[in-house]
Amino acid sequence: MLSASISAITACTSGSGYEDMFQNHIDTGGASGSTTTGQQASIGDLTSFDVTVNRAALAEYENVPTGDEDYLEYADNDFSSTVTIAYDGDNATVSTADGVNITKSGGHVTVNSTAKGIKYIVSGTTSNGSLKLYSDKKYELVLNGADITNPDSSAINLQSKKRAYIVLADGTVNKLTDGTSYKNTGSEDMKGTLFAEGKLLFSGSGSLEVYANAKNGIASDDYILIRPNTNIYVKATASNGIKSNDGIAIRGGVVNIEVSGTAAKGIKTDTEVAITGGRTTIIATGGGEYDTEDQESKACAGIKDSTFTMAGGQLFIKSTGAGGKGISSNLYTGIADGEIYIITTGKQYSSNRDTSSPKGIKCDGDINIDGGSVMVRATGGEGSEGIESKKALTVNSGAVQVYAYDDAINAGKNITINGGNVFTYASNNDGIDSNGTLAINGGIVIANGTTQPEEGFDCDNNTFTVTGGTLIGIGGTSSTPSSSTCKQPVVLTSGSSLAANTCITLYDSNGSSIITYKVPRAYQQYTLLLSAAGMKQGSSYTLATGTSVNGGTEFNGYFYGSGLDVSGGTTAASLTLSSVVTSGGNTGNMGGNAWGRPF
Numbered sequence: 001m002l003s004a005s006i007s008a009i010t011a012c013t014s015g016s017g018y019e020d021m022f023q024n025h026i027d028t029g030g031a032s033g034s035t036t037t038g039q040q041a042s043i044g045d046l047t048s049f050d051v052t053v054n055r056a057a058l059a060e061y062e063n064v065p066t067g068d069e070d071y072l073e074y075a076d077n078d079f080s081s082t083v084t085i086a087y088d089g090d091n092a093t094v095s096t097a098d099g100v101n102i103t104k105s106g107g108h109v110t111v112n113s114t115a116k117g118i119k120y121i122v123s124g125t126t127s128n129g130s131l132k133l134y135s136d137k138k139y140e141l142v143l144n145g146a147d148i149t150n151p152d153s154s155a156i157n158l159q160s161k162k163r164a165y166i167v168l169a170d171g172t173v174n175k176l177t178d179g180t181s182y183k184n185t186g187s188e189d190m191k192g193t194l195f196a197e198g199k200l201l202f203s204g205s206g207s208l209e210v211y212a213n214a215k216n217g218i219a220s221d222d223y224i225l226i227r228p229n230t231n232i233y234v235k236a237t238a239s240n241g242i243k244s245n246d247g248i249a250i251r252g253g254v255v256n257i258e259v260s261g262t263a264a265k266g267i268k269t270d271t272e273v274a275i276t277g278g279r280t281t282i283i284a285t286g287g288g289e290y291d292t293e294d295q296e297s298k299a300c301a302g303i304k305d306s307t308f309t310m311a312g313g314q315l316f317i318k319s320t321g322a323g324g325k326g327i328s329s330n331l332y333t334g335i336a337d338g339e340i341y342i343i344t345t346g347k348q349y350s351s352n353r354d355t356s357s358p359k360g361i362k363c364d365g366d367i368n369i370d371g372g373s374v375m376v377r378a379t380g381g382e383g384s385e386g387i388e389s390k391k392a393l394t395v396n397s398g399a400v401q402v403y404a405y406d407d408a409i410n411a412g413k414n415i416t417i418n419g420g421n422v423f424t425y426a427s428n429n430d431g432i433d434s435n436g437t438l439a440i441n442g443g444i445v446i447a448n449g450t451t452q453p454e455e456g457f458d459c460d461n462n463t464f465t466v467t468g469g470t471l472i473g474i475g476g477t478s479s480t481p482s483s484s485t486c487k488q489p490v491v492l493t494s495g496s497s498l499a500a501n502t503c504i505t506l507y508d509s510n511g512s513s514i515i516t517y518k519v520p521r522a523y524q525q526y527t528l529l530l531s532a533a534g535m536k537q538g539s540s541y542t543l544a545t546g547t548s549v550n551g552g553t554e555f556n557g558y559f560y561g562s563g564l565d566v567s568g569g570t571t572a573a574s575l576t577l578s579s580v581v582t583s584g585g586n587t588g589n590m591g592g593n594a595w596g597r598p599f
Contacts, residue, residue: 043403043423043425043520043556043557044556045375046375046377046401046402046403046423046425046556047377047403049341049343049375049377050318050343051281051283051316051317051318051341051342051343052281052283053233053256053258053281053283054254054256054279054281054316055207055231055233055254055256056254057205057229057231057254058228058229058252058253058254058278058279060228060229060252060253060277060278061228062227062228062229062251062252069163070163070199070201070225071201071203071227072140072165072167072201072203077138077140077165078117079117079118079119079139079140079165080117080119081097081098081115081117081118081119082095082097082118082119082120082121083095083096083097083100083102083111083118083119083120083121084120084121084122084123085102085109085111085120085121085122085123085124085131086122086123086124087107087122087123087124087125087126087129087146087147087148088124088125088126089107089125089126089127090106090107090126090127090128090129091104091106091107091126092104092107092109092124092126092129094109097115097118098115099113099114099115099116099118100112100113100115100118101113106128106129107126107128107129107130108128108129108130108132108150109129109130109131109132110132110133110134111131111132111133111134111135112134112135113133113134113135113136113137113139114135114136114137115137116137117137118135118137118139118140119139119140119141119142120133120139120140120141120142121142121144122141122142122143122144122146122148123144123145123146124145124146124147125146125147125148126147126148126149127149127151128149128150128151129148129149129150130148130150130153130154130155130156130157131148131155131156131157132154132156132157132158132159133156133157133158133159133160134159134160135160135162136160136162137162138162138163138164138165139160139162139163139164139165140165140167141156141158141164141165141166141167142167142169142204143166143167143168143169143172143174143204143206143208144169144172144174144206145169145172145173145174146174146175146176147174147175148175148176148177149176149177149178150177150178150179151179151180152179152181152182152183153178153179153182153183153185153190154178154182154190154191154192154193154194154195154215155176155177155178155193155194156176156193156194156195157188157190157195158195158196158197158198158200159188159189159197160196160197160198161197161198161221161222162198162199163198163199163201164196164198164199164200164201165201165203166200166201166202166203166204167203167204168202168203168204168205168206168207168208168230168231169204169206170204170205170206171205171206172206172207173206173207173209174206174207174208174209175208175209175210175211176193176194176208176209176210176211177193177210177211177213178192178193178211178212178213178214178215179213179214180213180214181214182214182215189221190215191215191216191219191221191243192212192215192216192217192218192219192239192243193210193211193212193215193216193217193218194210194217194218194219195216195218195219195220196219196220196221196222197220197221197222198220198221198222199220199222199223199224199225200218200220200222200223200224200225200244201224201225201227202224202225202226202227202230202232202253203227203229203230204229204230205229205230205231206231207231207232207233208230208231208232208233209233209234209235210232210233210234210235211235211236212234212235212236212237212238212239212241213237213238214238214239215238215239216236216239216240216241216242216243217234217235217236217240217241217242217257218232218234218241218242218243219240219242219243219244220243220244220245220246221244221245221246222244222245222246223244223245223246223247223248223249223269223271224242224244224247224248224249225249225251226248226249226250226251226252226253226255226278227251227252227253228251228252228253228277228278229252229253230252230253230254230255231253231254232253232254232255232256233255233256233257234255234256234257234258235257235258235259236257236258236259236260236261236264237259237260237261238261238264239259239261239264240259240261240264240265240266240267240268241257241258241259241264241265241266241267241282242255242257242266242267242268243265243267243268243269244268244269244270244271245269245270245271246269246270246271247269247271247272247273247274248267248269248272248273248274248305249273249274249275249276250273250274250275250276250277250278250280250313251276251277251278252276252277252278252313253277253278253279254278254279255278255279255280255281256280256281256282257280257281257282257283258282258283258284258285259282259283259284259285259286259300260284260285260286261286261300262286262287262288262289262300263286263287263288263289263291263298263299263300264284264286264300265284265300265301265302265303265304266282266283266284266301266302266303266317267280267282267302267303267304267305268301268303268304268305269304269305269306270305270306271305271306271307272305272306272307272308272309273303273305273307273308273309274309274310274311275309275310275311275312275313275315275338276310276311276312276313276338277312277313278313278314279313279314279316280313280314280315280316281315281316281317282302282303282315282316282317282318283317283318283319283320284300284301284302284317284318284319284320284321284324285300285319285320285321286300286321286324287299287300287321287322287349288300288321288322288323288324288349288351288356289351290351290352290354295352295354296354296356297323297349297350297351297352297354297355297356298323298356299321299322299323299324299325299346299349299356299358300319300321300323300324300325300346301319301324301325301326301327301328302317302318302319302325302326302327302342303317303326303327303328303329304325304328304329305328305329305330306329306330306331306332307329307330307331307332307333307334308327308329308332308333308334308363309332309333309334309335309336310334310335310336310337310338310340310372311336311337311338312337312338313338313339314338314339314340314341315338315339315340315341316341316342317340317341317342317343318342318343318344318345319342319343319344319345319346319358320344320345320346321346321349322346322347322348322349322356322358323346323347323348323349323355323356323357323358324344324345324346324358324380325344325358325359325360325361325362326342326343326344326359326360326361326376327342327360327361327362327363328359328362328363329362329363329364329365330363330364330365331363331364331365332363332365332366332367332368333361333363333365333366333367333368333389334367334368334370335368335369335370335371335372335374335398336370336371336372337370337371337372337398338372338373339372339373339375340361340372340373340374340375340376341375341376342360342361342375342376342377342378343360343376343377343378344358344359344360344377344378344379344380344384345358345379345380346358346380347380347381347382347384348380348381348382348383355383357382357383357384357385357406358378358380358383358384359378359383359384359385359386359387359388360376360377360378360385360386360387360402360404361374361376361386361387361388362385362387362388363388363389363390363391364390364391365389365390365391366389366391366392366393366394367387367389367392367393367394367411368394368396369394369395369396369397369398369400369420370396370397370398371396371397371398371420372398372399373398373399373401374387374398374399374400374401374402375401375402376401376402376403376404377402377403377404378402378403378404378405378406379403379404379405379427380405381405382405382406383406384404384405384406385404385406385407385408385409385410386402386403386404386407386408386409386424387400387402387408387409387410388407388409388410388411389410389411389412389413390411390412391411391412391413392411392413392414392415392416393409393411393414393415393416393434394415394416394417394418395416395417395418395419395420395422395443396418396419396420397418397419397420398420398421399420399421399422400420400421400422400423401422401423401424401556402423402424402425403424403425403427404424404425404426404427404429405426405427405428405429406426406428406429407426407429407430407431407432407433408424408425408426408429408430408431408432408447408448409422409424409431409432409433410430410433410434410435411433411434411435411436412435412436413434413435413436413437414434414436414437414438414439415432415434415437415438415439415459416438416439416440416441417439417440417441417442417443417445417469418441418442418443419441419442419443419469420443420444421443421444421555422443422444422445422446423446423555423556423558424446424447424448425448425520425521426448426449426450426454427450428450428454429449429450429454430447430449430454430455430456430457430458430475431446431447431448431449431455431456431457431458431473431474431475432445432447432456432457432458432473433455433458433459434458434459434460434462435459435460435462436459436462437459437462437463437464437465438457438459438462438463438464438465438479439463439464439465439466439467440465440466440467440468440469440471440531441465441467441468441469442468442469443469443470444469444470444555444558444560445469445470445471445472446471446472446473446517446555446556446557446558447471447472447473447474447475448473448474448475448519448520448521449473449474449475449476449478450475450476450521451475451476451523451524451525452475452476452477452525453476453477454475454476454477455473455475455476455477455478455479455527456472456473456474456475456478456527456528456529457471457473457475457478457479457529458478458479459479460479461479463482463485464479464480464481464482464485465481465482465485465486466481466486466487466488466490466531467486467487467488468487468488468533469488469531469532469533470515470531470532470533470558470560471490471529471530471531471532472515472517472528472529472530472558473528473529473530474519474523474526474527474528474529475526475527476523476525476526476527477527478492478527478528478529480492480581480583481529481531481581482581483579483580483581486580486581487580488531488532488533488535488580489531489535489536489537489577489580489581489582490529490530490531490580490581490582491506491529491530491531491535491541491575491577491581491582491583491584492527492528492529492530492581492582492583492584493527493528493530493543493572493573493575493583493584494525494526494527494528495525495526495528495572495573496523496524496525496526497523497524498519498522498523498526498545499519499522500519500520500521500522501518501519501520502518502519502545502546503516503517503518503519503545503546503547503548503549503559503569504516504517504518504519504528504543504544504545504547504569504572505517505543505544505547505566505569506530506532506541506542506543507541507542507543507544507566508534508539508540508541509539509540509541513547513559513564513566514530514532514534514535514541515530515532515558516547516549516558516559516560516564516566517557517558517559518557518558518559519557520556520557528543530543535577536577537577537578537579537580538576538577538578539576539577540574540575540576540577541574541575541576541577542571542573542574542575543571543572543573543574543575544568544569544570544571544572545569545570545572546568546569546570547566547567547568547569548566548567548568548569549564549565549566550564550565550566550567551563551564551565552564552565
């Protein structure tokens with residue numbers, strides 16, 4: 001969660017700075033997006049953070065599990081028989097071992113092995129060479145200062161279905177480059193600069209640079225594991241950065257990926273991407289295309305998978321191409337911990353009457369957020385939504401902050417917020433939009449929509465339940481919570497001519513602040529929805545504008561917590577909570593949808 005302690009009295013008619021606890025990884029120098037009123041949103045880092053390649057190493061501790069064969073330290077692994085391959089221009093010097101046969105053609109080396117326990121140590125430089133390896137057994141491949149360019153195909157082609165333990169030797173820089181086109185070698189796969197038929201298991205504190213000019217950067221027909229202290233950079237100009245058939249696990253390390261090909265993905269798998277540590281940065285700049293086989297428009301993405309899970313580490317994504325997405329999952333997205341920062345700037349891509357819309361996080365299934373920090377900015381225009389679930393979206397904990405041109409948060413079936421801090425800002429649509437039901441049971445939930453007919457909270461005419469938490473919704477109009485299901489009092493009021501960065505406060509009858517919020521945009525007409533645990537049915541409240549704040553904690557304009565002192569302001573409405581859902585103040589100019597009528 002981004003928060004700032006306000007130590008001086010602030011008249012809430014001007015912007016204030018925001019302390020960024022992740023300053024080492026975010027550039028806050030960018031300009032904010034514009035709103036429909038021409039005012040700049042005063043919501044801090046959400047409108048200004050940037051994502052750039054960061055190759056700086058991390059100081060990581062790794063708790064190596066016992067009994068896991070994917071780890072080089074597995075008890076049964078003994079790669080004590082060494083084979084060396086040293087490149088020097090158009091030649092290579094090699095050693096061999098029992099059960100290992102090596103052939104050469106200039107700098108192109110082919111290994112055939114039936115032996116167990118072989119460690120291959122690869123070093124040296126070639127601008128016209130390669131390594132192709134066939135092995136009946138799992139093996140260790142140490143890159144010890146290797147720089148291999150193959151102008152005709154993959155730099156390293158591992159034609160073995162066994163585990164490949166790729167070790168980046170400490171203190172070394174390794175570089176792999178493929179050609180701009182691949183020569184046909186029959187039925188064998190050549191899917192990337194570094195390709196393996198089997199599992200690719202990366203470890204070691206050296207670095208690896210992969211340059212892909214024709215196909216993927218790193219590819220496996222099985223799965224890929226990246227361990228702590230590794231440092232991998234991939235630049236792919238024609239296809240995907242890192243691709244696998246059976247999953248990608250990032251448990252640590254530094255991973256930087258840049259892809260610029262049409263509809264290319266930074267990380268792509270047919271199954272699950274699981275991030276539990278490290279720092280991963282992906283920049284995708286390619287445009288969209290129409291897939292004639294699938295008969296649909298497709299676009300670039302930072303991550304494309306069936307299931308995305310994150311339980312630790314940091315993930316930074318910028319997607320700038322038409323229709324581009326940050327994370328796009330087919331089945332499920334689950335975030336338990338870690339930090340996610342996503343920017344999308346591309347506009348919609350349309351071809352053959354089919355459209356791909358830019359999204360920060362998109363899932364065709366459910367999205368669950370159980371912790372961590374998620375920050376999304378999607379500013380490309382129509383269809384640019386921040387977080388979208390085609391089914392159910394649930395927030396149980398964590399900090400979720402979204403700035404979007406279109407809906408900031410959207411779900412097809414229902415949205416449930418049980419806890420955490422949620423802030424949304426839509427410059428041209430709804431702050432939080434459920435096409436089905438909407439339930440808020442806890443947390444701090446702030447939803448900023450644009451002018452009428454758009455809303456802060458929108459669930460059409462479906463059930464809108466409030467049982468707990470702090471709710472602040474503002475827009476041209478609002479869906480009305482359902483009296484039959486609400487357990488915590490809710491008030492709706494409307495007014496006109498509210499300036500950007502004006503502080504609004506709901507005072508109780510004793511003059512104590514129940515809710516204080518600095519509105520980040522100007523409204524000529526607005527509908528305000530407020531609810532908090534301190535509100536009581538039958539009690540009277542006063543809504544004031546232009547209040548001043550001293551102390552407390554701030555979450556994107558919401559002031560709360562110990563030491564908070566709020567005073568002053570001009571009365572905008574006097575409210576008595578006659579029922580669990582009360583409409584009060586100047587409500588004559590509210591949109592029809594706020595009262596359950598269709599547009």
